[in-house]
Structure formats: structure tokens, C-alpha cells
Amino acid sequence: MKLLVIEDDAATAAYLLRGLREHGHVVDHAPTGRDGLFLAEDPGYDALVVDRMLPGLDGLSLVRTLRAAGVKTPALFLTALGGIDDRVAGLDAGGDDYLVKPFAFSELLARLHALARRPPLAAPPSVLRVADLELDPRRRAVTRGGIPVVLQPREFQILEVLMRHAGEVVTRTMLLEKVWDFHFDPRTNIVETHISRLRGKIDRGGDPELIHTVRGAGYLIRAPDSEA
Amino acid sequence: MRLIPKLEPRLLRTASFRLAAAYVVLFAASTLVLGGVVFWIASDALNQQLRARILAESAALQGEYRIGGLDRLVAAVRLGGRGAAALDDRVQAADGRRLAGTLPRVAPRPGWVDLEAGDARADGEADQTGEVPEHVRALVTQLPGGVWLAVGDDLGRIEEVQATILGAFAWALGLGVLLGGAGGVLLSRSFLRRVDTIGRTAQAIIAGDLTQRIPLRGTGDDLDRLAATLNRMLDRIAALMDSLRQVSADVAHDLRTPLARLVQTLDTARRHAATPEAFRAALDTAAEETEAILETFAALLRIAQVEGGSRRAGFRAVDLSALAASVGEAFAPSIEAAGHRFVAAITPGVSVRGDGDLLANLLANLLDNALRHTPAGSTIRLGLAIEGGAEAGRAALSVADDGPGVPAAERARIFDRFYRAEHSRTTPGSGLGLAMVAAIAELHEAALTAEDAGPGLRVRLVFPPG
Numbered sequence: 132m133k134l135l136v137i138e139d140d141a142a143t144a145a146y147l148l149r150g151l152r153e154h155g156h157v158v159d160h161a162p163t164g165r166d167g168l169f170l171a172e173d174p175g176y177d178a179l180v181v182d183r184m185l186p187g188l189d190g191l192s193l194v195r196t197l198r199a200a201g202v203k204t205p206a207l208f209l210t211a212l213g214g215i216d217d218r219v220a221g222l223d224a225g226g227d228d229y230l231v232k233p234f235a236f237s238e239l240l241a242r243l244h245a246l247a248r249r250p251p252l253a254a255p256p257s258v259l260r261v262a263d264l265e266l267d268p269r270r271r272a273v274t275r276g277g278i279p280v281v282l283q284p285r286e287f288q289i290l291e292v293l294m295r296h297a298g299e300v301v302t303r304t305m306l307l308e309k310v311w312d313f314h315f316d317p318r319t320n321i322v323e324t325h326i327s328r329l330r331g332k333i334d335r336g337g338d339p340e341l342i343h344t345v346r347g348a349g350y351l352i353r354a355p356d357s358e359a
Numbered sequence: 360m361r362l363i364p365k366l367e368p369r370l371l372r373t374a375s376f377r378l379a380a381a382y383v384v385l386f387a388a389s390t391l392v393l394g395g396v397v398f399w400i401a402s403d404a405l406n407q408q409l410r411a412r413i414l415a416e417s418a419a420l421q422g423e424y425r426i427g428g429l430d431r432l433v434a435a436v437r438l439g440g441r442g443a444a445a446l447d448d449r450v451q452a453a454d455g456r457r458l459a460g461t462l463p464r465v466a467p468r469p470g471w472v473d474l475e476a477g478d479a480r481a482d483g484e485a486d487q488t489g490e491v492p493e494h495v496r497a498l499v500t501q502l503p504g505g506v507w508l509a510v511g512d513d514l515g516r517i518e519e520v521q522a523t524i525l526g527a528f529a530w531a532l533g534l535g536v537l538l539g540g541a542g543g544v545l546l547s548r549s550f551l552r553r554v555d556t557i558g559r560t561a562q563a564i565i566a567g568d569l570t571q572r573i574p575l576r577g578t579g580d581d582l583d584r585l586a587a588t589l590n591r592m593l594d595r596i597a598a599l600m601d602s603l604r605q606v607s608a609d610v611a612h613d614l615r616t617p618l619a620r621l622v623q624t625l626d627t628a629r630r631h632a633a634t635p636e637a638f639r640a641a642l643d644t645a646a647e648e649t650e651a652i653l654e655t656f657a658a659l660l661r662i663a664q665v666e667g668g669s670r671r672a673g674f675r676a677v678d679l680s681a682l683a684a685s686v687g688e689a690f691a692p693s694i695e696a697a698g699h700r701f702v703a704a705i706t707p708g709v710s711v712r713g714d715g716d717l718l719a720n721l722l723a724n725l726l727d728n729a730l731r732h733t734p735a736g737s738t739i740r741l742g743l744a745i746e747g748g749a750e751a752g753r754a755a756l757s758v759a760d761d762g763p764g765v766p767a768a769e770r771a772r773i774f775d776r777f778y779r780a781e782h783s784r785t786t787p788g789s790g791l792g793l794a795m796v797a798a799i800a801e802l803h804e805a806a807l808t809a810e811d812a813g814p815g816l817r818v819r820l821v822f823p824p825g
Contacts, residue, residue, distance in 0.1 A: 216664070216669060216670065219673075231657070233650075233653055285688070285689070311685070311689050312716075312719075313689075313716075313719060313720075313723070314716055315661075315716070315719075315720040315723070316654075317689070317690075317723040317727060318723075318724075318727045318792070319690060319693050319694075319723070319726065319727045319730055320693055321689050321690055321692070321693050323693075324692040324693040324696050325689075325692060327696075328692055
């Protein structure tokens with residue numbers, strides 16, 4: 132992916148650039164809001180990582196200006212504010228996702244992947260497939276090796292999120308937000324329990340495991356013969 | 360348009376004094392108008408009476424003349440002139456000579472005429488029988504045979520009444536202006552004193568004494584109500600300051616321990632770790648400890664933001680039944696996986712005004728707390744009901760367990776920041792979950808109580824009606 136990091140704090144910027152490049156992304160860096168705005172007008176980026184607090188032009192105004200100018204590159208806000216109102220402000224300004232500092236690098240990566248691969252809204256939902264597991268969003272039906280699997284609504288939603296991002300890590304926080312609309316940490320291991328139930332239903336009878344736990348990061352679904 | 364504002368006495372600039380001054384002007388103006396009207400009406404009435412009296416006398420004398428000629432007229436005039444309230448008359452020959460009466464000479468022209476006493480003296484006809492009044496209004500009539508008859512009455516009586524009216528109103532005006540002015544000064548003095556009291560209280564608070572309050576007079580007037588409102592504001596500020604002090608103390612106390620542990624971990628690694636693996640393990644531990652500290656910070660910040668109250672602006676109708684069902688459903692598998700029983704009794708169709716995200720957070724914290732502090736085999740009950748009838752009913756949300764419970768003496772403290780019950784010191788947790796619950800309940804103006812569930816703990820949240 133080609134990414135633009137707009138971040139004024141030198142240490143954070145170095146950490147982000149190094150981590151993202153290690154994961155094979157092409158990354159540009161802008162240390163101020165004005166530089167960032169200038170660079171971000173280039174439509175070639177797959178996603179923007181924008182710090183909320185920037186000298187000169189703050190992140191919110193930057194993204195708002197970009198959106199007003201018709202630039203639709205997905206933007207992920209980083210903030211040290213961590214306020215419960217800030218998420219709404221960020222999304223209102225035209226941001227697509229929001230991450231509070233400090234964050235796990237895996238969380239950032241997972242969210243950037245999810246942003247950049249976001250399918251166009253108009254795309255008709257088609258049947259999702261991973262190995263012999265099929266999920267039909269329209270009929271809300273799941274089969275494994277042709278045999279129907281009966282899932283609870285939340286289990287179905289979890290599986291759908293995982294399958295839409297097949298081969299990519301989906302973090303616990305992303306699942307809490309997308310499946311339950313919880314924008315807080317429930318502390319109880321509700322995601323883990325649901326995943327474990329989901330596994331019990333789709334990996335039944337000695338089939339190869341499809342849902343994998345990525346330690347310290349989240350979950351991913353992939354065919355047994357493919358590489359992560 | 361104040362050119363020298365500094366020299367102008369403060370009193371003159373007060374609203375109440377200006378009001379008093381305006382009142383004085385208005386009072387004076389209305390006194391003048393009232394006086395004018397009374398003066399005019401009284402004068403008019405007296406003049407009418409005077410004319411009527413003169414006309415009647417004149418007609419009577421003309422009657423005498425017609426009956427008995429000049430002699431009888433002269434006799435009648437001489438006779439009538441003696442009464443106390445009698446009118447003044449003159450019978451005058453065609454050549455202007457006086458034949459009878461006391462009035463001065465009149466011009467031989469019929470109609471009304473005003474005469475001065477000085478006219479008589481100038482004529483050298485000073486009266487022998489009685490005094491002639493200063494001002495006289497007279498009716499002059501020509502009688503057959505060239506004789507003139509003048510009948511007049513004293514204008515001085517009308518003038519006296521007029522002077523009395525004018526005098527009375529002048530006194531009223533003077534007294535009104537004086538009393539209004541003095542009242543205005545007194546009123547604005549007392550007003551100023553009270554404003555000064557409020558100002559002095561504010562000064563004392565600025566100087567650092569937050570316990571100062573504005574004294575109330577108990578009259579319940581505007582200023583008293585303003586003072587009461589300001590006092591309530593000061594109470595709120597003091598409570599916020601206390602809470603802030605408490606948070607600072609809590610943070611200092613409860614973050615020192617993990618920070619000290621972090622320093623120890625790093626220090627031990629620096630001095631004793633010999634292999635890269637040992638360093639890596641120490642770094643992992645340090646990172647975990649740092650994360651836990653940051654989580655505590657984030658939780659404190661969240662609580663502080665909820666307590667700040669800004670979320671209230673985004674309140675809307677929340678389907679509490681659906682929300683409770685959804686959160687319950689999210690927790691049920693985990694609660695059951697931990698070997699507990701989960702029972703939900705949710706009345707459908709209950710809604711409250713609030714913040715859905717925060718209410719979900721509140722319920723999640725209550726369920727997490729119940730799960731964390733009860734042994735396997737316990738039952739956790741989630742309840743939502745309407746209390747106090749369908750009309751003006753209050754939504755009551757509760758989470759109860761049948762675990763060890765909390766001693767009565769400590770029950771009120773479980774909502775304090777960093778409170779950990781004795782027996783739960785070893786269970787993981789920040790001690791902030793229920794503090795967040797308390798903050799969210801307060802934001803929603805919902806009554807939060809911890810009760811004995813006999814056995815176990817029941818936390819109840821009763822929302823305001825409507």
C-alpha cells in the first residue's frame with residue numbers, strides 16, 4: 132500500500148514509518164498540517180494516517196478541507212486525546228477510522244488494511260468463500276463442505292467480518308465495534324468466548340482449522356494451504 | 360455619553376438610583392398635570408357660580424326698577440349692600456354720576472367688565488358705606504331712562520381658592536420630589552450594599568477561600584434568588600474541585616505502585632540480565648506494566664469526561680430493553696463459560712433519554728464486576744422493569760449476584776475510584792469499573808444504589824420518570 136503519515140512528533144513518526152515500511156508499505160511523511168494537505172491532494176495514496184493535533188493546521192480541519200476538495204482517500208485519525216467525544220468529531224470531519232494513542236502496531240496495521248480494501252458501498256454482496264466455508268450475506272446462510280452450519284446472529288456477523296477480511300488480522304477492538312457497536316473495553320472476554328463458540332461450530336469433526344488467533348493482535352480466517 | 364465617568368459618584372450610576380430619578384420626574388410631571396386640571400375645573404366652577412349670582416341679583420334689581428322706578432332701585436341697592444355675602448352694586452346716571460352702590464364708575468357699555476378698586480379712588484368717589492373689594496367682575500346693564508346698573512362680585516374669593524389649590528400642589532410637588540429623591544438614594548444604597556456583598560464574596564473566593572458563600576436575606580427577591588443561584592454554582596465548583604483533588608490524590612496513590620514496579624523491572628534488567636532473552640522478557644514485562652498504567656489513565660480520563668457532563672448534549676431516546684438484551688446476550692456466553700448461571704428478566708419497550716454507548720458501557724461494567732467477584736456456580740441476574748405504575752413509571756435496571764456480597768459498611772464505597780474490597784484485592788481489575796458506572800448514572804440523573812441481595816450484591820439504577 133502507498134500510505135501518507137501526517138504526524139508532527141518525530142519519535143512517533145519514526146516509529147510509524149519504520150513499522151509500516153517493515154510490513155512492505157510505501158510510506159511518505161509530512162511533519163505539519165500544511166505539508167500534509169499539500170501531499171494528500173495526490174490521489175495516489177491508499178490511506179492517510181493523520182494525527183489530530185498538528186501545528187499550523189489541525190488534523191480535523193485538514194481532513195475536512197480534503198473532503199471539501201473532493202479527495203476521498205480513506206483517513207485514519209491518531210489521537211492522544213482519547214476522549215469519548217473525539218471519535219464522533221473525527222468521523223464527522225470525514226475521517227474513516229480512529230485510533231487512540233498509545234496503540235498496538237498490529238491494531239493500526241489491521242485497521243489500515245480494512246480501510247484500504249473497503250469495497251465500494253454500491254458493490255452487491257456476493258457469497259464469501261474461504262476454503263470449503265461459504266457465507267451468503269443475502270440469505271444469511273453458512274455452509275462448511277456443503278453442510279449447513281447454524282449460527283447465532285452475532286456469530287454470523289463475526290464470521291462475515293472475518294471473511295470480508297480473509298487473510299488479514301481483525302483485532303478484538305474492531306470486532307467489538309463492528310459486531311456489538313461497543314466503543315469501550317468490556318474487559319470480560321466476550322470476543323474470545325464468541326470466537327471459541329464460532330470455531331466449535333465451523334471447525335467441527337476434524338476439519339482443518341480456519342479461524343486463527345494471532346497472539347497480541349487478533350483473529351484471522353484463511354484457507355489451510357495459504358500463507359498469511 | 361459620560362464625559363468624566365471617574366468623577367461621577369458611583370451612586371448616580373446605579374440602576375436603582377436612575378430608576379428613582381425617573382420616578383421623581385414622572386411623579387412631578389403627573390402632580391403638575393393633576394394640579395393644572397384641578398385648578399382649571401375649580402376656577403371654572405367658581406366663575407360659573409359667580410356669574411349665576413350676579414345674573415340673579417341683576418334681574419332682581421331690574422325688577423325693582425320696573426316696579427318702583429329709580430327711587431325703589433336706589434333703596435334696594437342701599438339695603439342689599441349691607442349683607443356680609445352681598446354683592447357690590449352701582450346705579451349710575453347717564454352722565455356717569457353715582458346714584459347708589461359702592462362700585463367704581465363703569466363705562467356706559469352693556470356687558471361683563473372687570474373692575475379694579477383703584478378706579479374708584481381715582482374717581483374721588485371713595486365709598487362711605489363699605490370697602491370695595493380689589494377685583495370685581497361686574498355686569499353692566501342699561502335701564503330704561505338712561506340709568507346704568509352694574510352688579511358685581513368679588514373675584515378675590517376665586518383667587519383665594521386658586522391660590523390654595525396652587526399652594527397645596529406646590530407642597531405636594533416639593534414633598535414628592537424630596538421623598539422620591541431620598542427614597543431613591545436609600546434604595547440604591549441598600550441595593551449597592553447587597554451587590555457589594557456579592558462582590559466581596561467573589562473577591563474572597565478569587566483570593567482562594569472557596570468556602571465563602573453569599574449571605575441570603577430570606578426575602579426571596581430577585582437579588583436573593585441570584586445569590587442562591589450563585590451559591591449553588593459555588594457548591595458545584597467546590598464539589599468539582601474536591602473531586603479533582605480526590606482524583607489527583609487517587610492517581611498519585613494508585614499509579615505510584617505500578618510505576619514503582621515498572622522502575623524495579625527495568626532496574627533489575629539493567630543490573631542482572633545477562634542474555635538477550637532475559638532482556639526481552641524484562642522488556643515484555645515492562646511493556647505490559649506500562650500498558651496497564653495507560654489503561655488506568657484512559658479509564659480515569661473517560662470517567663472525568665463523563666463527569667464533565669458534555670455528553671448530555673447528545674442525549675436521545677434509548678431503547679433500554681433492546682440495549683440490555685444486546686449487552687446481556689454479548690455477555691451470556693462468557694458468563695456461562697466461566698461456570699456461572701445467567702438469568703435475564705427484561706421488560707420490553709422500556710426507553711430512557713440518554714447516551715446509548717455509555718449505558719451499554721455501564722451495563723457491561725456491572726456484568727463484568729458481578730462475574731469477576733463471584734465464584735463459579737453463582738447466578739447473575741440482569742433485570743429491567745418499570746417501577747411505580749405505567750404512568751410516570753421509572754425504568755429500573757439491576758444486576759444482582761448471589762456471591763459473597765459486600766459488607767453493609769463498605770457498600771456505599773464500592774463506587775469510589777480505586778475501591779477494592781478486601782477479598783478482591785487479588786482479583787485483577789483497576790477498581791475503576793464501578794466508578795465509571797457511578798459517573799454514567801450521575802450523568803443520567805439516575806439513582807444508583809448497592810443493596811444486599813441476600814446473599815450477594817444487587818446494584819440498582821433507577822432512572823428519572825419520563
